Amino acid sequence: MDFNDTPEEAVYRTQVKAWLEANAPKRYEGGDVEEGGAEGSLGMAAARAWQAKKAAAGYAQITWPKDWGGAGGTPIQQVIFNQEEANYPVPGNPFQIGLGMCVPTVATFADQATKDRFVGPALRGEEIWCQLFSEPSGGSDVAAARTKAVRADDSSGDWIISGQKVWTTGAQFSDFGIVVTRTNPDAPKHKGLTMFWVDMHDPGIEVKPIHQMSGGSGFNEVFFTDVRVKDSQRVGAVDDGWRVSLVTLMNERLAVGGPSGTGWAQFLETARSVPGLDGAPAIQDRALREKLADWYVATEGLKHTRNRTMTALSRGQTPGPESSIGKVVTALQMQDLANTAVEMLDQYGIINDPELAPLHAAFQGSLMFAPGLRIAGGTDEILKNIIAERVLGLPGDIRVDKDVAFKDLPTGR
Amino acid sequence: MNFDFSDDQKFLKGEARKFLEAHCPPARARGVIDDDAKAYDADLWTAVAAQGWLGAAIPEEHGGLGLGHLELCVIAEELGRAAAPIPFASTVYFLAEAVMLAGDAEQKAELLPKIAAGALIGALATSERPGPVSAAALKATVTDGRLSGIKIPVTDGDIANLGLVLAKENGKPGLFLVQLDGEGVTREAVGTLDPARDAAKLTFKDAPARRLGEAGVGMELLEQVLDRAAILIAFEQCGGADRCLEMAKAYALERYAFGRTIASYQAIKHKLADIYIKNELARSNAYYGAWALNTGAAETPLAASAARIAASEAFWFAAKENIQTHGGIGFTWEMDCHLYYRRSRQLALVAGAPRVWKERLVSHLERRNAA
Numbered sequence: 205m206d207f208n209d210t211p212e213e214a215v216y217r218t219q220v221k222a223w224l225e226a227n228a229p230k231r232y233e234g235g236d237v238e239e240g241g242a243e244g245s246l247g248m249a250a251a252r253a254w255q256a257k258k259a260a261a262g263y264a265q266i267t268w269p270k271d272w273g274g275a276g277g278t279p280i281q282q283v284i285f286n287q288e289e290a291n292y293p294v295p296g297n298p299f300q301i302g303l304g305m306c307v308p309t310v311a312t313f314a315d316q317a318t319k320d321r322f323v324g325p326a327l328r329g330e331e332i333w334c335q336l337f338s339e340p341s342g343g344s345d346v347a348a349a350r351t352k353a354v355r356a357d358d359s360s361g362d363w364i365i366s367g368q369k370v371w372t373t374g375a376q377f378s379d380f381g382i383v384v385t386r387t388n389p390d391a392p393k394h395k396g397l398t399m400f401w402v403d404m405h406d407p408g409i410e411v412k413p414i415h416q417m418s419g420g421s422g423f424n425e426v427f428f429t430d431v432r433v434k435d436s437q438r439v440g441a442v443d444d445g446w447r448v449s450l451v452t453l454m455n456e457r458l459a460v461g462g463p464s465g466t467g468w469a470q471f472l473e474t475a476r477s478v479p480g481l482d483g484a485p486a487i488q489d490r491a492l493r494e495k496l497a498d499w500y501v502a503t504e505g506l507k508h509t510r511n512r513t514m515t516a517l518s519r520g521q522t523p524g525p526e527s528s529i530g531k532v533v534t535a536l537q538m539q540d541l542a543n544t545a546v547e548m549l550d551q552y553g554i555i556n557d558p559e560l561a562p563l564h565a566a567f568q569g570s571l572m573f574a575p576g577l578r579i580a581g582g583t584d585e586i587l588k589n590i591i592a593e594r595v596l597g598l599p600g601d602i603r604v605d606k607d608v609a610f611k612d613l614p615t616g617r
Numbered sequence: 618m619n620f621d622f623s624d625d626q627k628f629l630k631g632e633a634r635k636f637l638e639a640h641c642p643p644a645r646a647r648g649v650i651d652d653d654a655k656a657y658d659a660d661l662w663t664a665v666a667a668q669g670w671l672g673a674a675i676p677e678e679h680g681g682l683g684l685g686h687l688e689l690c691v692i693a694e695e696l697g698r699a700a701a702p703i704p705f706a707s708t709v710y711f712l713a714e715a716v717m718l719a720g721d722a723e724q725k726a727e728l729l730p731k732i733a734a735g736a737l738i739g740a741l742a743t744s745e746r747p748g749p750v751s752a753a754a755l756k757a758t759v760t761d762g763r764l765s766g767i768k769i770p771v772t773d774g775d776i777a778n779l780g781l782v783l784a785k786e787n788g789k790p791g792l793f794l795v796q797l798d799g800e801g802v803t804r805e806a807v808g809t810l811d812p813a814r815d816a817a818k819l820t821f822k823d824a825p826a827r828r829l830g831e832a833g834v835g836m837e838l839l840e841q842v843l844d845r846a847a848i849l850i851a852f853e854q855c856g857g858a859d860r861c862l863e864m865a866k867a868y869a870l871e872r873y874a875f876g877r878t879i880a881s882y883q884a885i886k887h888k889l890a891d892i893y894i895k896n897e898l899a900r901s902n903a904y905y906g907a908w909a910l911n912t913g914a915a916e917t918p919l920a921a922s923a924a925r926i927a928a929s930e931a932f933w934f935a936a937k938e939n940i941q942t943h944g945g946i947g948f949t950w951e952m953d954c955h956l957y958y959r960r961s962r963q964l965a966l967v968a969g970a971p972r973v974w975k976e977r978l979v980s981h982l983e984r985r986n987a988a
Contacts, residue, residue: 205687205908206619213618280618472986487983490976497975500982501923505898508905511620518618526897533894585883591893592886596866599881 207511209284210518216281220263220288227257232293248377251295255329264327265303272311272319273327280517298374302326302333306382309452310401313440322380334378334404335452336369336426341615343371343579344586346384346453347393347446348613351428353385353400361435363387363400365408365428371580375411375424378404382452383428388443389611396610397445400437408432418572465563466538466570468499471545474562478548486548499541502533525595531577532587539574542567620904622691630691633670637699640664643953646813649702650956656776656806656815658702665701666735671709675717680730690852690907697853698860700960702813704738704773706853706967710846712739712781715792718845719830719838724794728779740777740797741846742768742819743839749973750783752836757784757821764795764826767818772967774817775806781842782826783835790835792842793826800824811959814967840977844921846968848906854928854964855903858896861935861957865889865942872944885942892935899924899931919985922978929965929974936961 209217229250258264259273266282268274275281307326311319325331342348351367365385375381381402388396402409408431413421440448472487475496480486487493509530513523545567546553555561556568578584592598605613622630641661649655665671674689675681682688689709696705713732716724731737743750745757745767757766764784771780780795797804801824804817830838866889869880879885906924909917936958940947947954965971 205622205904205911207908208619210619468982469986472982487979493979494972494975496982497922497926497978500978501902501926502898504905504923505901505927508620508901509897511618512901512904514618515620519621526901529894529897533898585887588887588890589883591890596862596886596889596893598866598869598886598889599878601883602877602881 213280213284213518217284217288220285223261223263224288224292227261228289228292228294229254230293232295247295248298251298252329254295255297255299255327259328264329268327272323278517278520280514283514283517298332298377299326299329301335301373302331302378302380305335305452306333306380306401309382309399309448310439312451313448318436331379332374332377334372334375334381334426336372336375336381336383336402337449337452338369338371340368340370344583346449347397349384349386349397351383351385352389353387353398353433356432363433363435363438365400365402365431365433367428369426369428370423371414372411372424372426373422375404375426376413380404381426382439384445384449386610387445390609391443392607393605393610393613394446396443397449398442399439399445399448400433401439402431402433402437406431416576418569418576466542466545466566468496468503468541470563470566471496471499471541474545474567475548478562480548492544492548495540495544499537502537506530506533525591528587528591528595531581532584535574535577535584538570538577542571542574546571620908622687626687626691629688630695633668633692633695634698636664636668637695637701641699641701643700643956646700646702646956650812657704657773657813661701662703662738663735665703665705666733669733671705671713671735672729672733674709675713675729675733679725680733682733686849686911687907689849690903690910693849693852694856697856697960697964700813700857700860700956704740704776706846706850706964707741707773707777708732708737708739710849711741711842712737712779714845714849715781715829715838715842718841719792724827724829728794737779738773738777740771740773740780741842742771742774742780742795743783744768744770749969750839752790755783755785755790757782759784759786759791759793759826759828762826763801763823764793764821765823767820769818770807770809770816771819772809772814772816772963774819775804775815780819781829782821783839784826786828786832789833790839791832792829792835792838794829795821795824795826809963811963813956813960814963840918843968844917845910847921847925847974848903848910850964850968851899851903851906851924851928854932854961855896855900857957857960857964858892858899858928858932858935861932861939861954862889862892862896864954864957865892865935865939868943868947879942888938888942892931892938895927895931895934899927902927919978919981922974922981925968925974926971926978929961929971932957932961933965 255264262275263285265274266277266285267279270276303326307322311323326333337346339349339351341350351365351369353363353365356362356364369383381404382399383402384397384399386396387398408429410427412425414423414425415421475487475492476485478486480489509526513527516523556565558564561568593600645658645661649658669682670692672681673684673692674686677683713729716728728737757764757768764782766784768782774797777797780797782793782795783790784793801822803820806815806817809816869885870878872879902923906920909920940954940958943952943954946952
């Protein structure tokens with residue numbers, strides 16, 4: 205038991221380090237890709253340039269097969285690259301949803317010509333993709349999609365898409381998207397869906413940023429108004445979209461990001477400088493110390509759970525189910541820790557002015573972001589269902605909507 | 618990255634499980650719980666000694682198998698899973714570890730072979746009253762090599778041959794080896810939450826005592842002993858917690874209510890998912906503790922604290938929610954749920970309560986992250 209690379213991993217790491225040292229930026233070149241995101245901004249330009257460099261060197265999608273333009277490498281090599289890349293002030297990565305989920309889905313079901321058309325530009329950061337699954341009436345229940353696609357009545361074989369998607373990350377700067385649509389409302393909900401790829405520049409597609417409760421706008425609503433697509437843009441068979449979307453979701457990473465920098469160490473630092481109940485530093489408060497210990501233990505537990513996952517990858521094994529616990533623990537802890545920190549400041553805790561609040565109001569920021577983190581990429585409740593069903597082997601929920609035509613399902617909000 | 622046990626260690630774990638499934642079904646713990654005259658399962662103790670487990674981490678020159686602490690960790694996990702009614706922790710995690718850590722050549726040569734052979738049962742005697750052990754409140758005293766004072770509770774104190782006793786000498790705490798079946802020692806059994814792990818009140822009156830390690834550093838030495846024991850106990854706790862999850866899952870799948878298995882209700886599914894999450898966090902922390910213990914890393918106090926806190930919480934949560942999942946039947950004497958509920962309390966308290974370890978952990982963090 206140790207934390208060392210195998211000899212092969214060490215060789216790979218040395219090679220990656222040398223390449224990064226020669227090619228990675230040494231200074232952060234501003235611009236928040238997710239939030240600002242306007243095409244042509246410094247952040248996006250830097251992100252595209254860095255992605256192109258990685259692609260040319262075979263580091264863009266290390267585990268992709270070589271005929272997709274990948275390196276045909278192993279998952280542990282990708283982990284090693286990510287670890288080393290994190291040591292440099294590289295730009296944000298707006299390509300991950302496309303490369304991790306959308307493009308593999310299209311490439312799995314499309315013909316060679318379509319694959320050739322899309323894989324290269326996505327890999328080099330020239331084209332960005334978004335995933336259009338969630339809808340106002342269905343978040344956890346993706347198969348409840350109502351956005352409809354109907355055949356054009358001109359015998360062209362084209363489809364006309366109308367409806368609304370929501371919580372679409374990066375739609376504002378995406379060139380393409382994959383969209384789940386309802387093509388057969390007479391069939392039960394899982395059996396009447398079809399997936400298409402769409403050109404996000406189509407005039408019938410309107411992208412509106414969502415104003416989050418945290419103040420930012422990292423996600424969008426996407427409206428489809430009679431968007432005409434070719435039948436060749438269909439991904440998989442008609443009414444087989446649920447199976448296709450499972451390919452996408454299989455690749456979904458639960459490592460949904462959020463503002464970091466509000467962990468136990470920042471709490472400890474703040475608690476040293478803030479007075480507690482009796483005027484002595486708050487860190488001497490026993491109740492706070494117990495909480496601090498719990499957060500440290502959970503943080504360490506997750507860190508070493510990742511080390512166990514990496515070990516499985518290093519040995520060429522499939523990681524065990526333990527890797528599924530990360531987001532549930534992280535999101536809840538972020539909320540609890542931020543709230544405890546804010547309460548520790550007493551009346552002063554209501555101030556979220558970065559000029560005045562400790563750590564530039566990082567705790568207040570996390571407090572307001574945490575509710576989103578508990579929902580994004582699978583709610584706490586859905587993730588616990590997944591652990592119960594896929595890890596522990598407990599039965600799935602009883603489905604009252606399984607054998608009912610979609611159009612006959614009761615609907616609420 | 619190689620943060621896992623080796624194939625050989627996993628094989629040993631598998632063999633240990635097979636052995637304990639054959640020799641230590643829950644009936645063995647019940648045999649001790651239901652019989653007031655029985656303090657432990659002597660036959661199982663002999664069988665475990667014959668497997669060489671007592672000396673797994675003891676060097677070959679002292680009669681052990683000379684394997685290492687990682688091997689001891691996988692054995693500990695299986696003992697915890699089986700809720701074994703034997704003085705393994707007292708003898709191996711506390712006494713043997715203390716002797717290996719601080720004993721002189723003579724003490725090692727005398728004691729370790731006996732421990733490895735199963736010829737000597739140990740006990741850790743530090744507590745004197747309700748509340749955490751502290752140097753300031755310590756009353757037991759050694760004068761001219763003779764110990765006087767009271768220790769309560771001492772797990773396995775009624776059956777142990779040799780005690781590892783915390784006492785003052787010249788006003789400073791030290792750790793002392795005291796023959797418990799010798800002169801100057803009176804033992805009275807006390808009732809315990811987990812009757813498969815007995816305890817006693819020990820009264821010492823001029824009992825011969827030999828110091829272990831340097832004079833005056835008893836508290837520091839005790840902390841090192843507890844760090845090691847905490848990591849090993851964490852593996853027992855992980856084993857017990859995983860067993861509770863298995864029991865809860867098996868019962869939920871076969872119990873029907875309102876026309877369906879209770880395992881199909883989210884209230885139960887989420888409960889079991891919560892147990893799983895805590896168990897995995899505990900396991901990952903225990904693994905880090907195992908690594909620290911095996912390499913003697915400077916991070917050992919932090920790793921031990923984290924392992925103990927996570928494992929104590931996980932076993933407690935799994936044990937209590939296992940009973941809850943079983944419903945009424947889980948509250949009966951006949952079901953095994955309470956064996957683990959009891960053991961979870963025994964293990965969480967025997968090396969100091971989790972809140973004491975949380976305080977230690979934060980103190981270490983404060984020093985490490987000194988501003």
